[in-house]
Amino acid sequence: MARIELESLQKEFGETVAVNDISLSVPDGEFLVLVGPSGCGKSTLLRTISGLESQTSGDISIGDNRVTNVEPKDRGVAMVFQDYALYPHMTARRNMTFGLDSHVSMSDDEIEQAVQDVGETLGIGDLLDRTPDALSGGEKQRVAMGRALLREPDVFLLDEPLSNLDAKLRDQMRAELTQLHERIGTTTIYVTHDQTEAMTLGDRVAVMNDGEIEQVESPQVLYDEPASRFVAEFIGSPQMNFLPVDVEGRSRPTVTTLQRHLTSPFPTPNETSLPATDNAVLGVRPEDLYLAQETEDDSFAGPVEMTVTLHETLGDSVVLHGTVANERIRIRTSQRPNVTAGDTIRVVVDPTRLHLFDSDGDTLAHAAEKMVQTV
Amino acid sequence: MPDVSIVPDTVNERLLTTTGDSQLATHAALWLIISVLILPIALAAVYSTQTTNAVYQITNVFPGSALVENYTTVLFEYNFGQYMWNSFVMATVVIVGKLVFSLLAATALVYYDFRFQSLIFYAILFTLLMPLPVRIVPLYQLMADIGWLNSFAGLTSPFIASATAVFLFRQQFRSIPASVVETAKLDGIGPIQFLINVLIPMSKGMIAGVTAIMFISTWNAYLWPLVAIIDRTNQVAQVGLRYIQGTGAEGFVQWNLVMAAGILVLIPPLIVLLVARRYLLSTLGGGE
Amino acid sequence: MTEQHSRLQVFTSNWQAAALLLPTLALIAVFLYYPFLETVQLSFYQLRVLGSGEWVGLQNYVQLFESGAYRNSLVVTVLFTAATVTASLFLSLIISFLIHEANRFTNLYLVAAIWPYAMPIAVAGIVLDFLINPRIGVVTWAIEVLTGFQFAWQTNGALALVAVIIAAVWQGLGYSIIFMTAAFNQVPDSITDAAKLDGIGRFQRLFRIYVPLISPVLVFLIVIQTIGAFFGGFALIDLMTSGGPSNATNVLMFNLYQDAFLNQRFGYASAQSIVLFGFVAVLMYVQLRVTDRYAYYGGA
Numbered sequence: 021m022a023r024i025e026l027e028s029l030q031k032e033f034g035e036t037v038a039v040n041d042i043s044l045s046v047p048d049g050e051f052l053v054l055v056g057p058s059g060c061g062k063s064t065l066l067r068t069i070s071g072l073e074s075q076t077s078g079d080i081s082i083g084d085n086r087v088t089n090v091e092p093k094d095r096g097v098a099m100v101f102q103d104y105a106l107y108p109h110m111t112a113r114r115n116m117t118f119g120l121d122s123h124v125s126m127s128d129d130e131i132e133q134a135v136q137d138v139g140e141t142l143g144i145g146d147l148l149d150r151t152p153d154a155l156s157g158g159e160k161q162r163v164a165m166g167r168a169l170l171r172e173p174d175v176f177l178l179d180e181p182l183s184n185l186d187a188k189l190r191d192q193m194r195a196e197l198t199q200l201h202e203r204i205g206t207t208t209i210y211v212t213h214d215q216t217e218a219m220t221l222g223d224r225v226a227v228m229n230d231g232e233i234e235q236v237e238s239p240q241v242l243y244d245e246p247a248s249r250f251v252a253e254f255i256g257s258p259q260m261n262f263l264p265v266d267v268e269g270r271s272r273p274t275v276t277t278l279q280r281h282l283t284s285p286f287p288t289p290n291e292t293s294l295p296a297t298d299n300a301v302l303g304v305r306p307e308d309l310y311l312a313q314e315t316e317d318d319s320f321a322g323p324v325e326m327t328v329t330l331h332e333t334l335g336d337s338v339v340l341h342g343t344v345a346n347e348r349i350r351i352r353t354s355q356r357p358n359v360t361a362g363d364t365i366r367v368v369v370d371p372t373r374l375h376l377f378d379s380d381g382d383t384l385a386h387a388a389e390k391m392v393q394t395v
Numbered sequence: 396m397p398d399v400s401i402v403p404d405t406v407n408e409r410l411l412t413t414t415g416d417s418q419l420a421t422h423a424a425l426w427l428i429i430s431v432l433i434l435p436i437a438l439a440a441v442y443s444t445q446t447t448n449a450v451y452q453i454t455n456v457f458p459g460s461a462l463v464e465n466y467t468t469v470l471f472e473y474n475f476g477q478y479m480w481n482s483f484v485m486a487t488v489v490i491v492g493k494l495v496f497s498l499l500a501a502t503a504l505v506y507y508d509f510r511f512q513s514l515i516f517y518a519i520l521f522t523l524l525m526p527l528p529v530r531i532v533p534l535y536q537l538m539a540d541i542g543w544l545n546s547f548a549g550l551t552s553p554f555i556a557s558a559t560a561v562f563l564f565r566q567q568f569r570s571i572p573a574s575v576v577e578t579a580k581l582d583g584i585g586p587i588q589f590l591i592n593v594l595i596p597m598s599k600g601m602i603a604g605v606t607a608i609m610f611i612s613t614w615n616a617y618l619w620p621l622v623a624i625i626d627r628t629n630q631v632a633q634v635g636l637r638y639i640q641g642t643g644a645e646g647f648v649q650w651n652l653v654m655a656a657g658i659l660v661l662i663p664p665l666i667v668l669l670v671a672r673r674y675l676l677s678t679l680g681g682g683e
Numbered sequence: 684m685t686e687q688h689s690r691l692q693v694f695t696s697n698w699q700a701a702a703l704l705l706p707t708l709a710l711i712a713v714f715l716y717y718p719f720l721e722t723v724q725l726s727f728y729q730l731r732v733l734g735s736g737e738w739v740g741l742q743n744y745v746q747l748f749e750s751g752a753y754r755n756s757l758v759v760t761v762l763f764t765a766a767t768v769t770a771s772l773f774l775s776l777i778i779s780f781l782i783h784e785a786n787r788f789t790n791l792y793l794v795a796a797i798w799p800y801a802m803p804i805a806v807a808g809i810v811l812d813f814l815i816n817p818r819i820g821v822v823t824w825a826i827e828v829l830t831g832f833q834f835a836w837q838t839n840g841a842l843a844l845v846a847v848i849i850a851a852v853w854q855g856l857g858y859s860i861i862f863m864t865a866a867f868n869q870v871p872d873s874i875t876d877a878a879k880l881d882g883i884g885r886f887q888r889l890f891r892i893y894v895p896l897i898s899p900v901l902v903f904l905i906v907i908q909t910i911g912a913f914f915g916g917f918a919l920i921d922l923m924t925s926g927g928p929s930n931a932t933n934v935l936m937f938n939l940y941q942d943a944f945l946n947q948r949f950g951y952a953s954a955q956s957i958v959l960f961g962f963v964a965v966l967m968y969v970q971l972r973v974t975d976r977y978a979y980y981g982g983a
Contacts, residue, residue: 403911417784417885418786419783419784421781421784422785422787422788424781425778425781425792427779427976428781428793429794429796430794432795432796432798432799432853432856433795433798435810435811435853436802438780438810438812438814438821439810439813442813451819453819453820453821453824454821454859459776463858467814471825495706496706496707496710497702497707498705499706499707500704500706500707500708501898502703503699503700503701503703503704505688505691505692506691506692506693506694507692507694507695507696507697507699507700508689508692508695509697509700509701515704515708518708518711519707519708519711522711522715522716523967524960524963524967525715525718525719525960526910526914526963527943528914528936528939528956528959529719529722529956529957529959529960530714530715530718530719530721530722530956531718531943531956532718532721532722532725532943532949532952532953532956533717533719533721533722533725533953534718535713535720535943535944536721536949537713537717537718537721538715541857543898548862552710552714553714553715555710555714556707556710556711556715561707568690568691569691571691573690573691574692575688576691576693577690579693580693580694584701586699588696612799613799614803615803615804615805617803617805617852617917617918618917618918618940619920622944633803633805633918634805636805636808636809636922637805637808637921637922639961640809640812640922642940650813650819653809653813654810654813655807655808655831656809657806657810660803660806661801661802661803661806662807664801664803665798665801665802667801668797668798668800669794669798669841672794672797673835675739675861676793676861676865679861679862679865680861680862680864680865680866680868
């Protein structure tokens, strides 16, 4: 059993609060991703859980044990670092076994066998007698993971392990990490600044900002129902469009934006009402905007005229940057429109994909929709 | 040499003339300078093979016939065998002592956190202002009082604590990535095991460089052995030179033997320099 | 203490830290601090025999200031130091520059240029003692034959100083060259290329471009070599001139040795030690301030 409980965890460095009163439950076997911009405290939080940093206040439990003041080596954690942290003068094999004694008690033969097994699992069985300078980045990262695996920890802690690898390798290792997790099932906390990585890897993703967790949910829920403007901005690429908006009407609200060029219904869940305001922000993702010509769905609001300023080809889709009524908009479409800067296109919106935020960045409402059920 | 084919001709001309013929001058100058630097020692080596008669003939700069004879005389009759042995023992004791003590101290200064840590480090550094001449009188008195004059203990102990070594090792340790250190901490590895299995192997270059530098400076030490050693048989090779230069009847020094002694005394540090030059250069020059 | 450095502090036991530091601190206390403080104390005493003497306050220092012999030593030392450091640094600069410019054999040249670093100063002394011996030295003979000049340094004070300076420079070049070649290597190739493309001549390049770029190392060497020259001349003087003729090469260090161990004037010698300490302290302080300044301006 290795669930993790964080109770009111606080970590301060002098005047700076790096981790601000965080409480979190991680069920046994979950792959939790901590994501956020640089300086948000995700690495500090990870290091506090590991015991490398000691908390200012609060408690940590791993499994049934309260580990708040326990030495790192006795917490049942294993950690993988961004720069692999391999001893340059030792072979891969020795790197993995050095320091093993304090974690598991195995005979030398058992250790030999275990190293071989882990090596095979990670695809580095032939490389075990090489030193780090004879290994590529990906191979070094696997050795680092092998070292963690050998310790049979209750919890894996991974601190941006893929950030030093090139893009293709990163994709490959991401898939391998997921497979590994499905096979072994150890509770894992994974830190990254890359939201794509977070979304693809995590059972749940915790979005952090300024020492606090803004939202922790499954990736799909984060995407569909961001709890704050920060989360909405951080998750999803290209970034969500934010427009100043007037909200009118009670039980059947409508929103008006873009200097009255666009008015749209805002279907609310269970038809709850929204307060009328002229101080709110409308959020709509680029992929929820469509070219007028590509859809016949007349429930869509608009069209509005957009002057294109930039055409980006992604291969499977196209992102068009442009302006409507002095607001900058991005639209992402799977069509291949033959437009360039200066052209005008007509854009419509799916009202069931709208989000509303107040001026402080808190979420007011998400438009009701046929949501994809999280399994 | 830049790829001259892609560069316009006028520039080519200038590059070629500034780099082409000046290389000749550079090499010529260097050969000249190096010859001047080596000449005295080369002459000394030649003289060390001459008989005493030959060495007194000013214009005789040709190798002589007394090579073996001179060196055996110096080694045995003039006791340089004994002196050089003493120097070796002294150097070994000092080096081992310095390495062990400084490595331990640097470990404490980098991997621990305790009150007065900075103060202690500066207290160690401050000793750089206390070179031998500044403490020699009381040091002599101290040795006399505890009966360490004329002994290896007295000869070596003033040199074993080294601020420079502590400083260099501390810097070296600080350059080891924090994640490597934290990995060891996560495994609960103790400080001595960490020092022996991780720090020292990762600092081999600097340890070699520091050892080479220490050997050379300890071997070449003159003033303290002169003062602290009383019996000639316990003396080190450097001061032995003083003895052999003073021998011979009034005005009649056997220079061929003196030169042989000088060559003998030069050889060990020279070998150390040649063998360990890469490490020495990177330690002094700062990582190259 | 940067964040990186505090991450390194993974061990917590204070007594372990104490145990690790104890050997070094003990040795430092006994063989460095204690003698140093004793020197200070002794300098206020007049001693004939070790262990018993009378307090004389600042009398030793006053005697030093009034002593013609001491002032002579001061002058000799300053001359010796200035000449040695200037010549040594200038020559090392040229040699290091030439090595940097050479396109081949650089390793060979480097080793051939720095070997004097390994040479014991005593060896330098006795070798030159013979080679420039006024009666039978081949170098003095050659000079006399070629120029008619008699290099009578055993009787002529100024020439004695020159002889000692030559020996010191010869031995000290290695150390400076090591540091300077390292500094030259850190100058980006692109700067050299740009200068060559502009047709800037060799020595212009050296003095206008390289010297400013490697100036922190130059300053460091000036300080270190100066401190070294204050102390390091001892073996040379002892072997070649014994301070003479007529005290012409009686540097401070040699004077101290004589007063302490030949004349048994321990208190007086201790005062001289303290004065030397003063010089070193000032020089080290200068070095610290100057490198600080260069650090701010991003020196090499």
